[in-house]
Amino acid sequence: MTGSAQWDAALVGVLGLLIGSFLNVVIHRLPRMMQQQWQDECHRYAIEQGLLPATAAPPAAQAFNLSRPRSHCPHCSHALRWYENIPVLSYLALRGRCAGCHARISPRYPLVELATGLLFYAAALRWGISATAACWCIFAAILMALAWIDWDTTLLPDDLTLPLLWAGLIAAALQYSGTPLLDSVAGAAAGYLSLWSVYWAFKLATGKEGMGYGDFKLFAALGAWFGWQALVPIILIASVCGAMVGIGMKLSRQLREGKYVPFGPFLALGGLCAMLWGPDRLLHGVLSLLG
Template sequence: MTDLPLWMWILSAGVLGLLVGSFLNVVILRLPARLEAEWRADAIAILEREEEPPAAPPPGIVFEPSHCPKCKHRLAFYDNIPVFGWLMLRGRCRYCREPISAQYPLVELVTGLCSAAIVWRFGAGWPALAGLAFTWALIALSGIDLRTQLLPDQIVYPLLWLGLLLSLAPFLVQPGPAILAAAIGYLSLWSVYWGFKLLTGKEGMGHGDFKLLAALGAWMGLGCLLPVVLLSSLIGAIVGGTLMALKRHDRDVPMPFGPFIAAAGWVWFVAGDQLWAAYAHLTGLH
């Protein structure tokens, strides 16, 4: 694109990622509340029921200024500096001294590091822009799923369609394999869901997990599906086992699977070729 060295693009992507991470925190916290309010209003309209005066609508995602969730005081711009704002405040609101969740700097830091890794992997060009959109969507979905056990269609479907549209370029995969992988990705987890439900009477995962794997298939093709499922299962087993061993998670409490699918998908997106080459070398496959 320009004569700038790659390291400057990587650094710029990291800084941009920190800023985007601050916005993703807003999406993670506010989108589920807005969706819930919309669902409640739709249900009341469908049932034609009278309701007591509604509460104030949840804050908007783009135009509503940031504020303390506890005292509602509007935050100054320097309190919103990614990562450093939280550190300077020592994790507490400047006005009411209520603790501020570590989610804020963590999401910002992860987004910054992952954004830098995307430019390191794809260089300074349109593939990196696509990779950044892919990364940011997965981080937002993971955060929302961890908090609410929801994978909103408002993010999953655009991710799926963008992957299919990019196959026309093509980016990583041709249109035919992208469509086939999206269908197989969806149907594979859909089959597991219904098999588990018929055997146990319980729901082992949400419908959003099917759609998310379909979106990953649209981006990366058939070759990603089995590795992503295996990697996500491994990550989930390690995290779940560790939390239960530390007695921070009960066996009967459901654990969202979406963040593990997203993490495995992102790892394969960035380093799938290298991981497959390493596996082939270790096992003697050629």
């Protein structure tokens, strides 16, 4: 590999750091935006059903989206200056503390930025500066956001899963993902139906819901990107890693209320591993681990 290619990949990695900083905003704000939307819809429904008078004031809420209000400290509302928003470097310069009140900043923020930068770097290193690399960078960024949102809230927003699914089908149609279109369509259908079937089998047997519909959509999206052949290695690595984390959390008494671990982050992990190493090598690695 030439030095020029490595420099190009490094520049894409820097772009990934910036995208990672934006993903931190998405991870934090999108669930709150969804909650605000649900409250507005419930308010309108209550008025339509006559449960509230037509003059009832809507739920009090300030303008809140991905751009407003400005990024600020949740403890003291200190608005971040531009030089306090530089990915990774600002965290290190501030020593993980707010410049206003010196409250601790979660290390997850620079970790998300760094992980996104490394994924972008890996994509550019493998596919060069190309439409294919751009597609896989988009894939990695959306998966990163979905994994952390699901971990925090047990939600996999349609605003991210459905665009990821359609992007996979479009990338296959344009021959950017390396997956034949027929395999992509079959993968999307098989991914959704497989977890849908497991969900209903578990519910009929136990009367409980073992996963959410967001997991079906995410697995369908992974099938669209990699084809139906990749579904087995992805679900294997997701199940193994999820079980290991779940057992570890149970032994350390860190399981959340309801005693479950969201499955979306481990599906995302399986998808990222498939992107980095390929589904075939991923399956061989998982089988070697199990054997």
